[in-house]
Amino acid sequence: MQSKKLLKISLIVTFIGLFLIIILANCFEPKTTEISSIDKKILDEWVKVTGQVDNLKSISTESGYLTTFTITDSTGRIDVIFYKKINLTEKVEIIGKISEYQGKLQISASKIKILE
Amino acid sequence: MLTLIIAIIAGIVAGTITGLIPGLHINLVAMLLFVSSAFFLQFTTPLVLACFIVAMAITQSFLDFVPAIFLGAPDEDTALSILPGHRFLLKGQGYGAIRLTSLGCLIGTIIACIIAPLFVVASPIFYPILAKAMAFILIGMYLLLILKEEKKILAIIIFFLSGILGIATLNFALIKQPLFPLFTGLFGSSLLIMSFMENTTIPKQNLEKIKISKKEIRTSSILSIISSSLVSFLPGIGAAQAATISSSLKKLNEKIFLVLLGMISTMTMILSFVALYAINKPRTGMAVFIGKLIPSLTINQLWTFLAIAIITAGIAFFLSLFFAKIMGKNITKIKYKWLCLGILIFLIILTPPVSGWMALLILGVATAIGILTSLFGVKKVHMMGSLLLPVIVYYLIH
Numbered sequence: 057m058q059s060k061k062l063l064k065i066s067l068i069v070t071f072i073g074l075f076l077i078i079i080l081a082n083c084f085e086p087k088t089t090e091i092s093s094i095d096k097k098i099l100d101e102w103v104k105v106t107g108q109v110d111n112l113k114s115i116s117t118e119s120g121y122l123t124t125f126t127i128t129d130s131t132g133r134i135d136v137i138f139y140k141k142i143n144l145t146e147k148v149e150i151i152g153k154i155s156e157y158q159g160k161l162q163i164s165a166s167k168i169k170i171l172e
Numbered sequence: 173m174l175t176l177i178i179a180i181i182a183g184i185v186a187g188t189i190t191g192l193i194p195g196l197h198i199n200l201v202a203m204l205l206f207v208s209s210a211f212f213l214q215f216t217t218p219l220v221l222a223c224f225i226v227a228m229a230i231t232q233s234f235l236d237f238v239p240a241i242f243l244g245a246p247d248e249d250t251a252l253s254i255l256p257g258h259r260f261l262l263k264g265q266g267y268g269a270i271r272l273t274s275l276g277c278l279i280g281t282i283i284a285c286i287i288a289p290l291f292v293v294a295s296p297i298f299y300p301i302l303a304k305a306m307a308f309i310l311i312g313m314y315l316l317l318i319l320k321e322e323k324k325i326l327a328i329i330i331f332f333l334s335g336i337l338g339i340a341t342l343n344f345a346l347i348k349q350p351l352f353p354l355f356t357g358l359f360g361s362s363l364l365i366m367s368f369m370e371n372t373t374i375p376k377q378n379l380e381k382i383k384i385s386k387k388e389i390r391t392s393s394i395l396s397i398i399s400s401s402l403v404s405f406l407p408g409i410g411a412a413q414a415a416t417i418s419s420s421l422k423k424l425n426e427k428i429f430l431v432l433l434g435m436i437s438t439m440t441m442i443l444s445f446v447a448l449y450a451i452n453k454p455r456t457g458m459a460v461f462i463g464k465l466i467p468s469l470t471i472n473q474l475w476t477f478l479a480i481a482i483i484t485a486g487i488a489f490f491l492s493l494f495f496a497k498i499m500g501k502n503i504t505k506i507k508y509k510w511l512c513l514g515i516l517i518f519l520i521i522l523t524p525p526v527s528g529w530m531a532l533l534i535l536g537v538a539t540a541i542g543i544l545t546s547l548f549g550v551k552k553v554h555m556m557g558s559l560l561l562p563v564i565v566y567y568l569i570h
Contacts (some may be wrong), residue, residue: 062369063547066540073537074336080530097207099464102345113432151345159467166343 087152091132094154094161104151105129105163106171109144127163135162147171179220180480183227184487190228191235192495193515194243194360198232199457200352200526202207206461207369212481218465219473225465226445226477227484229458230281233437234488235495237273241266243512244366256426260382264375266503268382269430270496274489275384276392276434281485283393283435283477284400284442291401291472295450302405307567310560313409316417317553326548333541334554335561337534342562347531351457353531354538356519358555360433361535362542364519365513374508377500388428390425395424403436405454408563411437412553442481449474 089103105126107129114123121141126133136150137157152165190198192377202225205212241257260269302309314331341350362394399414414436419429444456449469454460466473523531538558545555 059369059547066547069540070333070537070544072335073533073540074210074340077337077340077344077533077537080232080346080533081340084344084346084530086345087347096210099206156464 090131091129091134093128094132095135096156096161099154099156099161102151102153103163104149105134106147106149107133108147112140112144114143134161136165137162137170138165142168144168144170175216175220175222179216179224180484183224183229184231184484184491186224187228187231187233187484187488188235188491188495191232191492192238193518194239194363196360196519197352197457198228199294199356200349201228202458202461203349206464209465218257219476220460222465222473223480225458225462225475226480229441229456230438230481230484231488231491232483233441234274234277234434234492236344236437237270237277237434237497238492238499241273243363256429259372259426260430261377262372264377265380265382266374266377267379267493267496267500270492271381272384272427272430273434273437274492274496275325275389275407276396276431276436277438277492278434278485278489279389279431279473280396280400280435280438281442281481284439284446285482287397287401288442288446288474288478290337291404291446292450292474295405295447299405299453300449306406307564309563310406310567311411312410313406313417314557314560317413317551319421320416321550321554322503323385323548323550327550327554329559329562330541330548330550330554332440333544333557337537337541338462338558339562339565341534344530344534347534348531349527350534351530352527353502353523353534354558356523357535357538358542358558359552361516361519361539362546364512364516365539365543366546368509368516372508374503376504379500382427384427384431385406388425389431392422392428392432392435393500395419396432396439398438400443402434403440404447405451407453407455408556408560410556412570414440415437416551416553418465423541438481438485442478445481 086102086104089105091105091107094103099117105127107127109125109127112123112125115152116120123138123140123142125144127136127148136152148164149169149171151167152163155162155164187198191198191202205221205224209221241261257269260266279349318324318327338354341347341354344350395418399418403409403414415429415433418432424432441456441458442456444459445462447453447455448459448463449471454463520535523535541555545552
């Protein structure tokens with residue numbers, strides 16, 4: 057009897073919870089971060105950065121395309137990687153995770169929005 | 173040298189604590205160490221910090237089995253499935269079961285260190301071939317796990333529920349350290365809630381050894397070498413999956429299965445350090461942090477890690493037996509239910525500061541999926557869909 061009740065509760069929590077998590081994950085974006093405030097303490101955390109694109113390069117790898125560029129805001133600059141071929145010359149808004157490559161911090165972008 | 177000895181001792185202490193508390197993962201300690209590495213690096217070198225991580229990871233591999241076997245045992249009359257370790261506990265042989273896993277961990281450490289040079293040479297040759305078909309290899313491995321499962325439909329449901337939760341959690345911008353609430357819920361708090369709800373009577377434990385023959389150890393060793401070597405190349409597949417795949421290669425008795433589980437646990441951890449050097453890919457959370465501390469690992473640093481792994485394993489073997497003895501002697505005296513509730517409350521309190529308030533939602537859903545897995549009577553390995561499905565999707569997209 058007790059396990060039937062527990063099964064019902066678990067099923068309800070699983071399905072309603074999953075639904076809520078998917079909705080919330082799509083609704084909430086990280087707060088806009090100034091590039092100068094990015095450091096190792098926020099490694100693996102999500103950030104939103106707005107700035108100007110330069111040094112754009114796209115290369116073909118074993119598993120697809122990799123685009124790398126630098127984004128600059130009024131406080132600093134940081135490298136960005138994006139696992140798709142993309143052409144950017146404008147001001148962009150990037151959402152991605154802070155990662156580290158060869159001792160240097162970078163943003164692994166998951167969403168890029170052209171602003172102008 | 174003194175800082176290295178201090179780092180090893182600190183690693184053993186940290187690995188003991190994280191190993192004994194279900195749901196408290198070593199990734200959390202490694203992450204805290206990495207975040208504060210700028211402070212520690214004023215006094216020491218990245219190699220010493222990495223040695224702390226190696227000692228902690230090996231110790232935790234041994235100690236992890238103590239709560240896994242002594243907590244969460246279901247009522248044998250009503251349970252749909254029962255793990256080999258719990259079966260021994262319910263026969264009063266919990267200590268003997270820990271002795272088998274610890275023996276496996278110790279032998280696994282030695283084997284991993286012996287095959288490491290071969291791995292260093294062979295990995296760069298085989299990995300590029302595997303990498304090209306990674307998504308399909310992972311799908312194939314999972315199909316093997318499904319074939320082993322009696323309740324295939326329920327197992328697939330658990331795999332996809334965990335997988336969808338994994339994908340949503342890993343892409344949830346407001347969650348820091350997403351693996352913490354995810355794994356704590358799936359493998360920690362769900363086990364504790366089931367223990368709290370069950371009316372399991374744990375019998376008085378005897379502290380005798382469970383005898384195992386040399387032939388049985390040889391069988392475990394061969395199977396663990398095959399599965400651990402393969403798993404070390406693959407992301408999203410861990411020790412438990414490797415053990416289940418091994419058991420599909422040969423019918424195993426419960427004693428061999430426990431030794432095998434121990435062997436694979438330390439072997440996958442050690443071979444992930446070797447893979448970090450040989451193919452520059454971190455395959456465990458610990459290898460990720462070592463890779464961040466030492467971006468270009470040298471062969472001498474790798475040998476240092478292996479030497480530390482052997483020293484630590486020798487100490488962790490006796491530590492796990494010591495704590496198993498304490499648990500065995502006191503399991504009938506301690507308020508089992510309240511112990512589980514106490515740890516559960518501790519994990520819930522720990523979640524917001526580590527991962528943010530929103531992580532409580534992840535913790536709740538992950539716990540519910542963990543409970544469903546127990547109630548459905550399917551193996552816990554299917555909850556690794558939480559990592560495996562995001563990895564498969566990643567490789568299919570890219």
